[in-house]
Amino acid sequence: MSSIAAVVFDIGNVLIEWNPERVYDRLIGPARRAALFDAVDLHGMNARVDLGEALGEAVAHLARAEPDWADEIAIWHDRWIEMASPAIPRSVRLLRALRRAEVPVFALTNFGADTFALAGEHYPFLTEFDASFVSGRLRMAKPEPEIYAALEQGTGVAPGRLLFADDRAENVAAAAARGWRTHHFTGPDGLAERLVSEGLLTEQEAA
CATH class of the missing domain: 3.40.50.1000 (HAD superfamily/HAD-like)
Known part of the structure; x- marks a missing residue:
């Protein structure tokens, strides 16, 4: 035994x-995805979700802080299940x-x-x-x-x-x-x- x-x-x-980058590459292209991830701390936002912050609240807060990328940030919420697949x-x-x-x-x-x-x-x-x-x-x-x-x-x-x-x-x-x-x-x-x-x-x- x-x-x-x-x-x-x-x-x-x-x-x-778990591969958010793959979803973003498909939706906005690798070059824009790379620029997004350089400019915006999406993984840091996700770490806050991992510690108990609601996903919708975390995404909305980051989108307000980074308005130039608001549409792209919203993808993290709207297409989340595709990232976890x-x-x-x-x-x-x-x-x-x-x-x-x-x-x-x-x-x-x-x-x-x-x-x-x-x-x-x-x-x-x-x-x-x-x-x-x-x-x-x-x-x-x-x-x-x-x-x-x-x-x-x-x-x-x-x-x-x-x-x-x-x-x-x-x-x-x-x-x-x-x-x-x-x-x-x-x-x-x-x-x-x-x-x-x-x-x-x-x-x-x-x-």
Whole structure:
């Protein structure tokens, strides 16, 4: 039997792709997109959403501050679900395989409270976790240690019995510093291999 008691998933670029630049490239072209992202801190705005600010309020505030780019900034709100797409099919299969194997699965994600609810409407698998620790709800975000502590306390699982998959090295490092087992996600095939090697899934289950 595996020594791992639960698997913790990041969501963006692990279960669903997150690529705002791709949407902007399609809508306004790469050159104008590059100029926009140089002039306007859209990712900083999104970080505030991740910490609990409503998406609509954050977008409206930034559009007022940057009126020359107001129409482009509005895209972040109006086309948000296109930025958080598509799902990564094999990762979703792994999540569901773990559930079938009765391995607890938790989400630990930097995500807005309202955008996480919206994403759940489009991606039902986001509602299938045993527990979800969402930065916008908790008003704390990775890689700050407090959000990892919130999961430990909320689940009662010892740090050394958690396996955490995240695409960002700093988030993985913060988990490892707390004694979590970690997997730096670079694609679903590598995660599948790790789950098999840990005895959580068979090769057939992880296919």
